Amino acid sequence: SKPLEVLGIEVEECPASSTLHFLQTMPTMLNRPMGWITLITLPFMGLTGPRFDGFTGLLIQFYQPAGWALPLGNGIFWIANSLFWIGYISFCVGALNCLPVAPLDGKYVFRDIALSGAGLITKDEERRERMSNAAVHALALLLFASIVFLFIAPYLVHLHR
Incomplete structure (x- = not known):
């Protein structure tokens, strides 16, 4: 709808109820493939539905x-x-x-990069493999620790009260 202009002030309807309804139905939409497509395209929808x-x-x-x-x-x-x-x-x-596609899997991409980096340090193939595997395991441990920290941190903040 076209905005209404009164005394130099534009007044436009805010679609709050339809947007709220859309957001409330999002969890049930995720039971279908189209719901996931909607979630992925949510910031860009605009023409087909509510846009955030x-x-x-x-x-x-x-x-x-x-x-x-x-x-x-x-x-x-x-x-x-x-x-x-x-x-x-x-x-x-x-x-x-x-996705089960090796070139798109972050672990394999990181391992190949670490293997190339280890090749700059040593030419021994076995040592390069050990170094790249250590880097991959260290990163995996760091990511796991950061996920655990996300769950623990809110409780740690309240310990000093």
């Missing part, structure tokens, strides 16, 4: 920084947008990484 661009334009006017975010001012919206896109890209990379 992050905290931009009109949406920023509905929120104010509060609590710990107050000193950040409107910078909190930049942080929220950055985290949204980082999460979105991580989701897509994770979905791609689940």
Whole structure:
């Protein structure tokens, strides 16, 4: 619908109820392949349904920084947008990484890079293999520890209270 202009102020309907309904039905949509396609294309949909661009334009006017975010001012919206896109890209990379295709599997790509790097240090094939395997295992352990930390950290914050 076209915005209504009164005394130099444009008034436009905010599709909050339809957007809220769409977001509430997202979990049930994930039972079908089309639901996953919708989730992957959510930031780009626009023409076919609700679109989430992050905290931009009109949406920023509905929120104010509060609590710990107050000193950040409107910078909190930049942080929220950055985290949204980082999460979105991580989701897509994770979905791609689940495909059983060796060239797209991050472990194999990292192992090949580590093997090439180890080749700069030594020419002994067995030692290069051990070095690249150690690098792959160290990265896997670091990723596992960071996932565990995501679950433990909220409880650690409250220990000092």
